[in-house]
Amino acid sequence: MSPRASRNLGGMMARLAAALLAPMVLAHSVAAQELALDRWPRELAYDQAALQRGARLFVNYCLNCHSATQMRWNRLRDIGIDEAQVKAELIFGDQKVGDTMTIAMAARDAKEWFGKAPPDLSVIVRARNTAEHRGTDYVYTLLRGFYRDRSTLTGWNNFVYPNIAMPNILWQRQGPRSATITRTEWQEQTSPDAKDKSKGELVRVVSAFDASGNVQVSRAKAERETEATEVSLTPLDPKQAAAFDGDVADLVAYLNWMSEPTARERYKIGVWVMGFLLVFLLIARWLNATFWRDIH
């Protein structure tokens, strides 16, 4: 096709695409009502100190109920924790440094106790990646999203994952918090004299949880026209809560690293590969031009 014709074709295709996609863009902006997640500080991804602090938190807090069966203890040397340190400071049982991070709790028991076996955390950050959010942001928000709620089995609830089976294992580090959850939700009319039972109305439900998990619920007419959830958490000791945010950021850095310990190596080699391919491309280009010189 001549360059002119192909430009025309490209232009036409672009216009067609725009016409076809226009209603979808609109639909998308209306449909996307996902809970806003806090952004995990991405600069920690390769921060050695943060990774080491995260590893310690992981071993002390997570690795009792959650396993990381794909993670060998001595691989921690990649983030600067050597075997002697692993043996002395991190392994509490009789495991060897070449073993993987398994736990003593049997999945069968866990299921009975929590209703669900805690998932293995080896690749958890990658597993929580979706088209809408990054796994790191999800875990970062989830671990900071607990509030006391006496109505649940563990006494804890979570606004990112409502009725989560996991208790807030890090609560001592975080300190007590009160929570106000404002839901605008669709309520079906249930009164017997209502004419059309399928009809309902939007109501605004405010649940105020104090730091001990006692709740006060108030209902009012909705102020907005779509369903939505707003959460506000108030720590009794803001300083402690801020320090805790830092802890969780470190922990997520570690979980992120553990999800793909080879990532850093991948980037490093990748730069060389790209360089090689650029040289390859130049040579191939020259070779091509040289051979094609005699085609008229």
Added chain:
Amino acid sequence: MGLHKTAYRGLMGWFDSRMPSAMNAFRAHMSEYYAPKNFNFWYFFGSMALVALVIQLLSGMFLAMHYKPDSNLAFWSVEFIMREVSGGWFIRYMHSTGASFFFIVVYLHMFRGLLYGSYRTPREVVWLVGCAIFMALMAESFFGYLLPWGQMSYWGAQVIINLFDTIPLIGPDLSTWIRGDFVIGDATLNRFFALHACVIPLVLLGLAVVHIFALHDVGSNNPDGIEIKDRLGPDGRPLDGIPFHPYYSVHDIYGLGFFFLAYFGIIFFAPELGGVFLEGNNFIPADPLQTPQHIAPLWYFTPYYSILRATTEGFLIWIAACALGLGALVYLSVRDMRLRIGVGAATAIVLALLTVPKVQLDAKLWGVILSGASAMILFALPWLDRSPVKSMRYRPAWHKVVLGAFAVAFLVLGYLGMLPPNPTRTAVAQVGTAIYFGFFALMPWWSRMGEFKPVPERVRFVPHAGGAR
């Protein structure tokens, strides 16, 4: 001595006099295969598809050395490859990215065919074999996608296998037969591994050889859509042809440089490509008791998946209207009375299956039929296109718009297939489905309408920059 007479000397001569077919094949398919000299950008993708096939075969072989086709071990054996096997992550990403690149290259290769009429006489067999390769490729990737045994592997396979359930009478038995069990389980995983790692690769390889042989018998088409074999020089070679080797071998190596930059760029810097090449959900081990909120196949299947989902109860009446219109159009276009009766009967049957209560098939089955038809219809292309010229270059400008609309509809369907459905998206997908099928179904009429430009006698060729020196 019984030795073949050879033109080569030394070791080459020794070998050639004992097995002349090796060099004969090299000459027939490389150094004395004359290809038109005016190939453009779109002609890179044939040899790239071959490279992609080789990459998949090699990387797959290394993966199979550590992969365990066992429903208890499969998921973690893939993670083992990613972490514990030296360079395992590289091999795995080569394979997962390679699958997507194979499809990208093949889709571009097929679009080239549409653009320049490469399926027209005398290349129908080349096209048919190519379509068969495409079918085998889809089977290969479907079987392969179950192997990592993640949530998406499991539930994706569940959705696809359940499609067979909708077939009347034999459906449920057929899907049980495919699974080898009443649910997707170890038996399914093992047979999918056997099919993915052994049977389909052999079929693909065989078909690729047939595809190339068939092509080299009739010669390559070109962007001008004219036959270079019609103009031979005094030496009996096409005037506009040049030996594939070395001219196109160096040319394709140059093109391969760009392919590799993109391919390895993704492998090293974005192997998940934001969840398009590797989905987050597939890093969760398969759990038969927990259905993911949103199940979508990998991107290369999403156009067909979109067509499947677009076929709702309410869409059937529109399909019926289109079938009626098409039936009437065919009826009026054919003269033969028996053909007309046949067309009338076929239309009546289709209409009955779409609309008449009790006879009508349900929307889900129609979805399966339509999404199957959307891929199978490619086989009919050589007989649907009635344009007097092959190449888009010499067809009316609005033909390009029609082809563009088709390409856009295909891409939009693919995009929609990745998203959870909602009423607006379904409506857009239905429009896309109509454009997709309209393009093919109405081709016998639209492809001969309009003013065609005169086709030149010789190919148009602008020498490369190097040629001027």
